[in-house]
Amino acid sequence: MNQPGESLRDRKKRRTRAALERATVRLAAEKGYDHVTVEEIAAEADVSVRTFFNYFASKDEALIGADPEAGPRMAERILAFPDTVTPFEAYRSSVLAEITDELNNARDLWLLRKEVLMQRPDLLVRAFANSAESEQLLADAVGQRAGLPESHVYPRLLVAAGSAAFRCAVTRWARDDSVALGELVSEALGLFGTGLAHAPRRHEGGS
Amino acid sequence: MNQPGESLRDRKKRRTRAALERATVRLAAEKGYDHVTVEEIAAEADVSVRTFFNYFASKDEALIGADPEAGPRMAERILAFPDTVTPFEAYRSSVLAEITDELNNARDLWLLRKEVLMQRPDLLVRAFANSAESEQLLADAVGQRAGLPESHVYPRLLVAAGSAAFRCAVTRWARDDSVALGELVSEALGLFGTGLAHAPRRHEGGS
């Protein structure tokens, strides 16, 4: 009983994980992140506190709900582009694809997260602290595409720039979501692409 | 008795703060960050645990020991440059000056921190989570220099790039400190300046 790669066990796990993530975001948006205890979250998702920590290493992680498969997925996408595409563009496209998919699958969750992140912007920064392996994965993929030795800065710098772009974009989006999050990330990455040495003029973009 | 701006009280406070920071870094380097309790740190610095938390909001913060005056100092430096200097260069110079000063004043502490950060790179990321106000300060200064409205992305993006550059530089420096940290930060910021759209060739810097 294990045909389409997803057993009953797997389905249950996915549902539990999703329920915990959802409960965390919902309660945090409703009562404020640190007025919510893990006990409440676990109760809302109908599991024990101990189980919560079997799924997420910390409360922070549950709020962001970083998909552990996102890193590998993006790395694969980067490597799948033809050689005519620059490493930079391959990276940018992969990030955008991931964001678009994520928003399509769970837009409501992101709208709630927005509320929480508006109150506690530091949580967004902390979120990236847990994704060191994913960053490494992406940097390796970029490095491979660019034909650079592993010790070169460029890949790591590009990935770090991606995090920075995402952070800035989410912050802007949280204040005013009339522009799609993907657009904002793309714009920010675009600036990183062409260089920050010259500040834009007053009227150019940037809301 | 309050002539040279520094009373006995102030001196004691500075000494206590320094002692706590020093004790945190030293013990973390010696025994591993999470095998050190705040109780031990406080004991080493000869104060109570409660006093530790009067100085630092968290153990993380004590490890990094971010100088609360660093933000204002850098912002001031940025604004002090003549108008012939681009905002980007003003920012870069200010960051470098701060790093150089810091290393000159407490090089030994940074060498110990290096040990800790090699084991736990995530702590460096988390460190930046606590410096939201400083980032805002710097972004405002950059924005003012560039004559941009407050809502523009450029200043925030530049400052975020600075954090990213610093992170990458420290990581590289931790692996091999034969090149000065300032050099590495400068190099990384240089790449942000000229743009990441085109990956460098194999032999260009970055090793």
Added chain:
DNA sequence: TGCAAAGTTGCAGTGACTGCAAAACGATCC
């Protein structure tokens, strides 16, 4: 049906962090 592997739970324990109220201390004025 029965066995093994994977997942869940409760429990006891550690340690970070907070609010509060009392004590110790430093600055100041007489």
Added chain:
DNA sequence: GGATCGTTTTGCAGTCACTGCAACTTTGCA
């Protein structure tokens, strides 16, 4: 040299995130 006032230090009691461990339950498979 006190009396006094504002600041800092401290102990204490409490909350909550998080961990290891050892049962217990559920699922996968023969």
